[in-house]
Amino acid sequence: MIVLLKENPNEKQMENLKQWLQSMGLDVHMSKGANHTVLGLVGDTSVVDIDLIRALDIVEDVKRIQEPYKNANRKFHPQDTAVEIGPIKVGGGAFQFIAGPCSVESREQILAIARSVKQSGASILRGGAFKPRTSPYSFQGLGNEGLQLLIEAKKETGLPIITEIMNMSQLPLFEDVDIIQVGARNMQNFELLKELGRLSKPVLLKRGLSSTLQEFLMSAEYIMAGGNGQVILCERGIRTFETYTRNTLDLSAVPVLKSLTHLPVVVDPSHGVGISKYVLPMALGSAAVGADGLMIEVHNDPPHALSDGQQSITPAAFDELVQKVNRILPVAYRAGKAEK
Amino acid sequence: MIVLLKENPNEKQMENLKQWLQSMGLDVHMSKGANHTVLGLVGDTSVVDIDLIRALDIVEDVKRIQEPYKNANRKFHPQDTAVEIGPIKVGGGAFQFIAGPCSVESREQILAIARSVKQSGASILRGGAFKPRTSPYSFQGLGNEGLQLLIEAKKETGLPIITEIMNMSQLPLFEDVDIIQVGARNMQNFELLKELGRLSKPVLLKRGLSSTLQEFLMSAEYIMAGGNGQVILCERGIRTFETYTRNTLDLSAVPVLKSLTHLPVVVDPSHGVGISKYVLPMALGSAAVGADGLMIEVHNDPPHALSDGQQSITPAAFDELVQKVNRILPVAYRAGKAEK
C-alpha cells in the first residue's frame, strides 16, 4: 500500500501516522521526493481501512498495490479451485450446466423439468422456493413446500440441487440443498454472508446489480474469511442505462474474475438478458470467454410460468443449447494460457 | 392497466386471457383497433404480476396506468404523512435534523457529539452500532455495546435515536431505538422489510445504490403492506459512472417522490457526496428542493473517526449548517403548491 502525503506535511502528524501504521504490524518505508513524501507499507495491508487513512489531514491519496482480498486472491492461490458437489466439479477445468425453472410451481412441473434437463446434459438442478420479488403483491414462491418438491426431484433424478436463501432463519430448511444461492440483491447482506461462511456447504454468490468486480470479490471474501472456501461466483448482468435488455450481461467479468481469483465463475444469461431468444447466443458467448458453467432457466411452458416466463427457454431449446455449448467448449478461452 | 395484444391474436388464447384476468377480480374492456386489440383492466391491478402478462404469447406489451403501490401512493392518500417520534414530526410541514457520528466509538464520543448536535438544533441522534462494511477486515461497529451507548446518550440528552439494523435477529436489541434504519444495501432485503412491517415503530428506508424510484417505493410498500405505515424515505446518492464524488446525490428524487407519495423524504448528503466540504451546499440544496429533513454525519474529530471520516463534518460546521439551512427553509419549495 502506498500512502501519498500532501505537500509539506506536519512532522508531528507524520510521525503519529507512522507509529499508528506500525502498531497494525506494518513496516513503513518513507521516501521523500522533491514535493511529495510517499509511505510504502509492507505487511498484511488487507487489515487496513483505506478510507480511514485517506481521511487523515496530511494524506493526499492512498493506493493499494495488493488487492484487499486474500482468500479469494489468485496471487496467493494460483491453482483453480474446483467446488465439489459429490462427483460433480464446478471449476478446475470442468464445465457444468445448472438448469431448472425460475420457481418451483408444482410436483409435476419440477419433476418433468428435472428429468428433461438431466436428459439434455444438466448436472445440477435449480429451482426457486423463496423468491425475492420487487412487489409485495407478486408471487413469492412456494416456500418450504417448494423446497420439499425440489428435494423430491433430487431424490428421483439424482441431480444435486441449488436454491436461493433469503435470510438466515431459513437455514435449517437447507440441509438437503447441495448449493445455497445468494441472490444479487443480497450480495452485500453481510450478516448472511458471515453466517454462510460458517457452513461447509458450497455457496453460489450472484453479482449485485451495481457491484464492481472488487466488491463482488470482497463479498466472496466474507464467506471465505469465515472458513468456507466453496464459493462459486455468478455473473448475471448489471444495471446500466440500456433498457432493451433486462440487465447488461457483462461477459468481460468472466476473464477478469478468472484472472483475479481462483474461484469458479458461472454465467446466468437468463437473468442477464431477460429475453428468451437471446439466451442461446449469450450462453455460447459465456462458454467462449471461459466460464466454468451456465445457469439456465428452463420451463416446460414458459408463457404460463408464474414468474420470469419471458426469459425461460423450453426443454427442447435447452437441449439444443447444451449441444451447441458443448461444441464451443473445446475451442473456448481458458484463462492462464493467454496471460503472461 | 392496458394490455396491448399482438397483431391477429388467436381467439381462444384471447378468451383464456380475458377469463384469467377476470378471475383476479378485474373488469376487462376489449377495444379492437385497425391492427391492434387493446384490453383495459379496471380494478385493483396492484395484485397483477405485470411480467407474467407480458410473457404471454399473444401480448405485445403491458402498461400500468396506476402505479403498482397502493399504501405509499399519494393518489390514495393525498395528505402528507407525518411520522411521529414522541413530539417530533418528520414530514407534514416539519423539518428535522438527524445528526451524529457514522459509528458509535466510545461513551465519551457519542455523549459529546449528542450534546453538541442537540445544542445546534438536531432533534434526532444517529449513530451506527452494526456497520455494513464492504470488507470483512474493516471495523464492523461496536455492535450491542454501541447500541447501549447510544441509548445512554438518548437518556442523557432526551434525543430520540436512529440506528441501522442489519438482520432480523438483531431486532430484540432495538426495543429502545426510536427509528430503525434500513441501509441502502438492504433496501431489497425483502424478508427484513416484511418483518419490519409487523412492527409499530418508524422505519427510515434508504434508497439502494441502483434502485429506481419505483423500486424504492415498492420497498416502502413491503413495510406498509404489513401494517406499518411509519416509513421515512431517505435519498442518499446513487451509483453512476462519476467517480469524483462517492455517489451521485439525486436531489430531483425529492420533488418526484413528494409528488408520488405522501411519505416524508429526507436526504443524507454525507453519504451522497462523501466529501465533507460538499455536505453544506448539498444540505442547502436538499432543503431548497423540498426535503423534510436532513441526516448528517457529525464527528468531533473527523480525521480520526474509525469510519467514514472523510465525509463527516465537525460540530462547529454542523452548527453553521443548521443555521444556514434554517434560512433556506422559509423560501424552499413545498410540494403541492407548484403542481397542478
Added chain:
Amino acid sequence: MIVLLKENPNEKQMENLKQWLQSMGLDVHMSKGANHTVLGLVGDTSVVDIDLIRALDIVEDVKRIQEPYKNANRKFHPQDTAVEIGPIKVGGGAFQFIAGPCSVESREQILAIARSVKQSGASILRGGAFKPRTSPYSFQGLGNEGLQLLIEAKKETGLPIITEIMNMSQLPLFEDVDIIQVGARNMQNFELLKELGRLSKPVLLKRGLSSTLQEFLMSAEYIMAGGNGQVILCERGIRTFETYTRNTLDLSAVPVLKSLTHLPVVVDPSHGVGISKYVLPMALGSAAVGADGLMIEVHNDPPHALSDGQQSITPAAFDELVQKVNRILPVAYRAGKAEK
C-alpha cells in the same frame, strides 16, 4: 403507435388531436374503454415526433409499436445486408478481421503492421490519423500525413483501409479511404451523419459511450435516410460504474442488433475492455454471439505505442487470435436460426 388519453378527455381537444394526426397522413382509430380512450395510429409513424404528442394536455402516454427507424429495420428488409469493399464482404455470412494500430505513427510502423496482420488473416487495415483525445495536450495523431502513410500501406498490401473522420472539412482527404469510421464521441454528431449519408462509401459507426441500442440505430438511420445504406455497426463498450475495465463491452448488443436490423455488426474488444490480455477472450466471445467481424488494435511495440498501448496486442498475439476465432466461427451463433 398507440396514444393513451387521460381520463375524461376534453372532446374538443380530442377532435383537434385526431385532425392533426390525420393531417400527417395517419389513420386514427379510436377505442373508448371503461376509463381510458386509446387511439391507434396506422401509417408511417416514423414521421411522428413522439415527444410532441406526449406533451399534449390530454395525453397520458404514447407507445410505439413500430420502431422509429425504417431503413435500418430488419422488418422491412429481412435479408442480411453485406457491405462490400471490393471483393470483401462485411455481413451476410462473411466474417472479417479489421486490424492495425490505434494511431499511424510512422511509415515503418504502419507498413510493418499492415504486412503482418495481412499475413495473419486480416482483410481490412485500420489506423488512426485524426485522433479524438480527451486532453488537448495529448498526441492528436499525424493528421493528413498519417492518412497518406495509411494509403501507402494500402497500395503496398492491397488491404482496404478504414480510418476515423472527425469533421466534415476533412472529407476531401478521405477519397482513397475505403471505410469511414465515425467514433463513439461523434455517434450523435448529426450534421456529420447527414453529410456521410450523401456519400456512396461504407461507414463504420461506433456506438456512443452511453447510447441505447435504439439511439444507435437512429444514428445509422440518419446516414441511411440520406441514401447511403452501407453502414456497419460497431459495439465498442459502454460506460458503466465498473472501473476495472476501460468500458463494459456489451456483447448482448450483438444478437439484439442482429435481430432488430439487417446491418452488419462488428465488435471492437480492444476499446471495449482496454486491457490487452482480455482482448483474446472477448474476441472469442464476440465471434460466439454472432458478430460479423472484429476490429482489433495491433501494435508491433505496444509498450511504446504513442496511444492506447495498454490495449494493443502484438502481431504474434493477433496471429493466435485469428486462428482461435476461426475455430469458433463454425460453431458460433447465427442470428435467424434460433429465433422464431
Added chain:
Amino acid sequence: MIVLLKENPNEKQMENLKQWLQSMGLDVHMSKGANHTVLGLVGDTSVVDIDLIRALDIVEDVKRIQEPYKNANRKFHPQDTAVEIGPIKVGGGAFQFIAGPCSVESREQILAIARSVKQSGASILRGGAFKPRTSPYSFQGLGNEGLQLLIEAKKETGLPIITEIMNMSQLPLFEDVDIIQVGARNMQNFELLKELGRLSKPVLLKRGLSSTLQEFLMSAEYIMAGGNGQVILCERGIRTFETYTRNTLDLSAVPVLKSLTHLPVVVDPSHGVGISKYVLPMALGSAAVGADGLMIEVHNDPPHALSDGQQSITPAAFDELVQKVNRILPVAYRAGKAEK
C-alpha cells in the same frame, strides 16, 4: 505526477523511462522503498500522456497529483472568472437567468417569449435554431431562418442571445450571436472545440450525458487552450439507470466544479429533469448549491411546442420561478466561503 513501478524493475528500462521523462522537461525524483520504486515527476505534467506511461512494461500505476487541466484550474487562477456579455456578467458573484423556447418557431412566438421573459427578469434570451434530434424524421429547427428571428428578438428587446452551434460550417451565421452553445452531444467534438477556442466570443459548454467532471473540464480546456477563456459550464443532467426523469440532474456537480475551476457554472433544470412541474424545485436547488445562473425553457404554449414541450414552463410559471429563486440567492451557498 507519481509513477509507481512494478516490483524489481529492469534497471535499463528504468533508466530509459527516466531519460524519456526528462526529455519532456520534467524533473524526476526516484525513491526506492522496500518493495516498490516510486518516481515523482515535477514540472508541467499536463503535457504528459498518462495512458502512455501506464502502458509501459515496468509501470504498475500512475497517479496525477496535479489535475490535467491548467487554464480551467482554480489552483492557478483562484479568482472567479466572470464572463461578460456587454454589461451582463455570468459568474463572479452575479446570477443570470437565461430563458427562452427550446426551438424558435415563428417571429410571433420568439418575440412574445422574449418580451415576457425580459419582463420577468431574464437577462439573456435562449432559442434553438439548429436542433440536434435523435431521429432524422423529427423537426430539426428552423435553421438560419430561426437564427434571424432570434437576432430580431435581440434587437427589439436588447437581450443578448445564446443558441446552439452544431458544426463549424455554421460559424459565419453566428456573428450576431452573443454566446455560442455547445450541446451535450458535442461536448467531446474536439474539432469544434478547437475552432471555438480561436474565437473571442463566450461559449456555453454543456456537460455530456455520460461525461465525468474531469472530462467536462478537459473539454473546457480545449477551448481555453486555443486562447478563448470565456467559457461557461452548464450542468444539464447525466444518464443513469433511472427512467422516471429524462436525465439525472447532478447538482453536486455545481459545488465540485466551483471548487475545481474558476469558470462560471450554470444549471439547465429543464433538460435535467425533462418534466415541467419539477423545473421550479430544481431551479431553487440549483441556486441553493451555488450555481451562477439558470437556463430555463419557456414557451407560451407548451403543449403545442414543436419540441420539448413536456419540459417547458409557461411565462407565468417562469415569472414565479424568478421571484422564488431571487429569494434563495441571499441565503445560497457561495463557494470559497465554506471551504477550508
